[in-house]
Amino acid sequence: MSWTDERVELLKKMWNEGQSASQIAKELGGVTRNAVIGKVHRLGLSNRNQAGEVEAPVLEPSAPVEPVVAEPAEPAPRAEPVEAAPAVETDDADDEDEQDAPIPARRQIVPAGQPLPPQPSANEISAEALETVREVEKSSKRLTLMELTERTCKWPIGDPASENFWFCGLPVQSGKPYCEAHVGVAFQPMSSRRDRRR
DNA sequence: CCCTGATTCGC
DNA sequence: GCGAATCAGG
Numbered sequence: 001m002s003w004t005d006e007r008v009e010l011l012k013k014m015w016n017e018g019q020s021a022s023q024i025a026k027e028l029g030g031v032t033r034n035a036v037i038g039k040v041h042r043l044g045l046s047n048r049n050q051a052g053e054v055e056a057p058v059l060e061p062s063a064p065v066e067p068v069v070a071e072p073a074e075p076a077p078r079a080e081p082v083e084a085a086p087a088v089e090t091d092d093a094d095d096e097d098e099q100d101a102p103i104p105a106r107r108q109i110v111p112a113g114q115p116l117p118p119q120p121s122a123n124e125i126s127a128e129a130l131e132t133v134r135e136v137e138k139s140s141k142r143l144t145l146m147e148l149t150e151r152t153c154k155w156p157i158g159d160p161a162s163e164n165f166w167f168c169g170l171p172v173q174s175g176k177p178y179c180e181a182h183v184g185v186a187f188q189p190m191s192s193r194r195d196r197r198r
Numbered sequence: 199c200c201c202t203g204a205t206t207c208g209c
Numbered sequence: 210g211c212g213a214a215t216c217a218g219g
């Protein structure tokens with residue numbers, strides 16, 4: 001593969017969008033991240049952004065969709081109940097402990113045997129948190145189902161029933177299924193969810 | 199171990 | 210110019 005104008009353009013675009021060298025390399029195909037980094041330097045744009053100002057088009061993910069049950073497209077091979085959300089009984093047993101508690105997750109099945117993250121009802125998340133997540137999602141890697149790995153955030157964004165759908169894909173928080181931002185909304189301290197009694 | 203970008207240097 | 214190898218760091 002050679003650096004055709006088109007490939008260089010894509011490289012520039014992605015680099016200015018903040019994509020990592022490996023991401024770009026994957027997108028381009030036929031090159032390694034080293035090649036990308038090397039090219040980036042030769043092009044003298046090691047300093048991300050400056051003129052480009054290529055704002056990610058990010059189509060509004062049509063607001064937090066209600067839990068969408070993914071059709072078991074293919075029989076998932078005994079999906080490991082990874083961080084299966086324990087039935088969180090929001091009883092009146094007010095516990096002040098700051099123990100993290102996953103919000104109820106809908107059982108969803110992914111061919112890869114990965115449990116899908118819960119679709120949070122916007123009303124359960126603080127405004128700021130939601131804001132932050134929205135912000136972070138702008139830089140999501142927009143991975144497809146097949147591109148998910150054990151260390152890419154599996155938080156779904158958008159409407160699964162449409163083309164406007166992808167997975168976050170940002171680096172997961174070591175061990176967890178989501179990136180930092182999404183772990184934040186997926187696992188909330190009891191205290192912050194106490195007031196929203198059922 | 200996973201990842202990131204930066205640099206070097208033989209080709 | 211290219212990019213693998215290597216380095217430095219999270």
